[in-house]
Amino acid sequence: EVQLVESGGGVVRPGGSLRLSCAASGFTFDDYAMSWVRQAPGKGLEWVSGINWNGGNIGYVDSVKGRFTISRDNAKNSLYLQMNSLRAEDTALYYCARETRGRSWYADYWGQGTLVTVSS
Amino acid sequence: NFMLTQPHSVSESPGKTVTISCTRSSGSIASNYVQWYQQRPGSSPTTVIYENNQRPSGVPDRFSGSIDSSSNSASLTISGLKTEDESDYYCQSYDSNNWVFGGGTKLTVL
Numbered sequence: 486e487v488q489l490v491e492s493g494g495g496v497v498r499p500g501g502s503l504r505l506s507c508a509a510s511g512f513t514f515d516d517y518a519m520s521w522v523r524q525a526p527g528k529g530l531e532w533v534s535g536i537n538w539n540g541g542n543i544g545y546v547d548s549v550k551g552r553f554t555i556s557r558d559n560a561k562n563s564l565y566l567q568m569n570s571l572r573a574e575d576t577a578l579y580y581c582a583r584e585t586r587g588r589s590w591y592a593d594y595w596g597q598g599t600l601v602t603v604s605s
Numbered sequence: 606n607f608m609l610t611q612p613h614s615v616s617e618s619p620g621k622t623v624t625i626s627c628t629r630s631s632g633s634i635a636s637n638y639v640q641w642y643q644q645r646p647g648s649s650p651t652t653v654i655y656e657n658n659q660r661p662s663g664v665p666d667r668f669s670g671s672i673d674s675s676s677n678s679a680s681l682t683i684s685g686l687k688t689e690d691e692s693d694y695y696c697q698s699y700d701s702n703n704w705v706f707g708g709g710t711k712l713t714v715l
Contacts, residue, residue, distance in 0.1 A: 520704070530642075530650065530695055532704035544702045580649060589638035589656045590699045595649040 487511040487594045489581045494599030501571050505599055507564040507581030515539070515559040518584040520592065521566050523577035523601075531577075534566065535584060548574075571603045607631045609696050609707035616713040621686050625710045627696030628678040637698045639679040641670055644693045644709075653694075654681060688714050 493505040507519070520535040534545045534555040543555055554567040564581055578600050582592035608630040617623040627639065639657050642650035652661050654670035657679065667687075672679045679698075683690055691714045696707040 522704075529709040530697075530706040532706065535703070546703060585655075589640065590704070591638075591640040591652065591655055591697060592642075592650070592704075593652060593655075593661075595651070597649055 487583065489583065489594060489596035491579065491581050491596045491599035494579065494601045496602045496604060497571055498605055499572060499603055501603070502567070502569045503571065503601060505566040505568065505579055505581075505601070507596060509562045509564065509581075509583070512583070514557075514562040518542075518586060519557060519564045520582045520584055521555065521564075522580045522582050522592065522595075523575075524580070524598070525574075525577040528577075533579070536564070568601070571601075573603050575601060576603045577601060606700060606703075607698075607705060609698060609705055611694075611696060611707040611710045613708070614711040614713065616715055617686055619686050619688060619714055622682060622684040623686060623712065625681045625683075625694055625696075625712070626676075626678050627680070627707050628676065629698070632700075633674065634672050634677045634679055634698075635674050637700065639670070639672060640697045641668075641679075641681045642695045642697065644695065646692070650695065683712075686714050690714055 488510045490508045518537045521533040536555045552570045556565045578598040580598045581596040583594040585593040610628045641654040643653045644650040658670040667684045669682045693709045695709045
């Protein structure tokens with residue numbers, strides 16, 4: 486059974502940092518690209534960042550470029566998101582998602598999310 | 606980048622059929638596949654349609670997807686509505702670099 490378990494969320498002041506983690510199990514982690522998707526309270530889904538199987542291809546939404554860094558450790562079956570210079574608008578539930586790339590490109594499994602609150 | 610626009614909310618009675626639209630702002634809807642996710646209250650999204658019209662295993666055939674090039678939009682149709690279908694639904698597509706989500710549609714089954 487595919488499982489994605491996020492951790493690392495919390496309350497942080499504007500300008501602060503957090504590191505999110507996603508522990509993957511139930512599949513061969515280094516066979517898959519992974520993404521982070523966030524959902525602000527009461528709002529819709531927003532893709533944040535994605536990384537291919539070996540970290541050689543990485544992308545970010547414009548609003549987080551230069552502030553967030555995605556990475557992975559295939560030996561530990563883990564995905565990470567280092568978030569620096571956090572802003573109030575980064576407040577959201579952050580989901581880890583497994584990507585499927587075949588004819589299409591989408592998320593086939595999601596974690597339960599970890600909540601990040603940026604507030605003074 | 607393009608945007609995907611969905612109606613904010615739709616409502617229908619149990620047993621009826623509802624269709625949710627997703628309109629692409631620029632570029633052809635047919636140029637990249639469209640997916641649909643269901644998000645029940647307090648839960649993570651799950652895929653109900655991928656590659657425009659394919660259902661993952663376990664998704665009932667009451668759910669169907671299509672695209673219409675004339676309106677440059679995708680649609681999710683749910684027939685034989687059940688109260689358990691009451692959820693938020695999101696369409697999703699992509700360009701070369703990122704996923705694009707629609708704003709979501711709240712389906713009320715009353």
